[in-house]
Amino acid sequence: MKSKSLLIGIVSASLLTALSFSGCSRQTPPQAPGSSSAISAQAQIPAEKMSTMKFYKASEDGLKIVPVEMKVKAADKTARNALEEMLRADRHSKYPVFPTDLTLKSISIKDETAYANFNKSLNLIKGATAESLFIAAVVDTLTEFPNIREVQITADGQPPKFQMDMTRNFKRDESYIKLEKK
Numbered sequence: 001m002k003s004k005s006l007l008i009g010i011v012s013a014s015l016l017t018a019l020s021f022s023g024c025s026r027q028t029p030p031q032a033p034g035s036s037s038a039i040s041a042q043a044q045i046p047a048e049k050m051s052t053m054k055f056y057k058a059s060e061d062g063l064k065i066v067p068v069e070m071k072v073k074a075a076d077k078t079a080r081n082a083l084e085e086m087l088r089a090d091r092h093s094k095y096p097v098f099p100t101d102l103t104l105k106s107i108s109i110k111d112e113t114a115y116a117n118f119n120k121s122l123n124l125i126k127g128a129t130a131e132s133l134f135i136a137a138v139v140d141t142l143t144e145f146p147n148i149r150e151v152q153i154t155a156d157g158q159p160p161k162f163q164m165d166m167t168r169n170f171k172r173d174e175s176y177i178k179l180e181k182k
Helices: 002-022 036-043 079-091 120-124 128-142
Strands: 050-058 065-073 104-110 113-118 150-155
Touching: 050 079, 050 128, 065 079, 065 128, 079 104, 079 113, 079 128, 113 128, 120 150, 128 150
Parallel strands: 113 150
Antiparallel strands: 050 065, 104 113
16 A cells, blocks of 8 residues: 555656646637737737838929938838938939939948948939039938938049039038928
């Protein structure tokens, strides 16, 4: 009798140990998609926050720049995305101002200055008006971000071959923005 109780005790202890190591726990059965438990679980997932991103493009007459606002996921509201949307909008305009193969190679921000490096196609922009529109669109697009006050523009890491001094940093200049008539 003593050996039988000892055997039962050992088997019981072994079973309890095995169950605790196997991770057995009480699990709730999966919920049907329309059930109230499934709906409350979905309500706890945060919605993707949306934000408004603003960039500038050349006006239809090619003499000024106009603001364009678009809704994006908050995480996608970046200086890079704003410049890429600016270039994309120019390509889709009736009269594009910038070279079609112009791309943004890199952008970095340090001490409230954005360093925007484009490919060598930037050097194909010719004429004071086109150059000024490009500078205004880039600078005003980037200074929409609160952490950017000045912009330096380069083509393959070098100052672009524009008529004006491109070795300096540019600050926001709203004189090129075409105001809408109300």
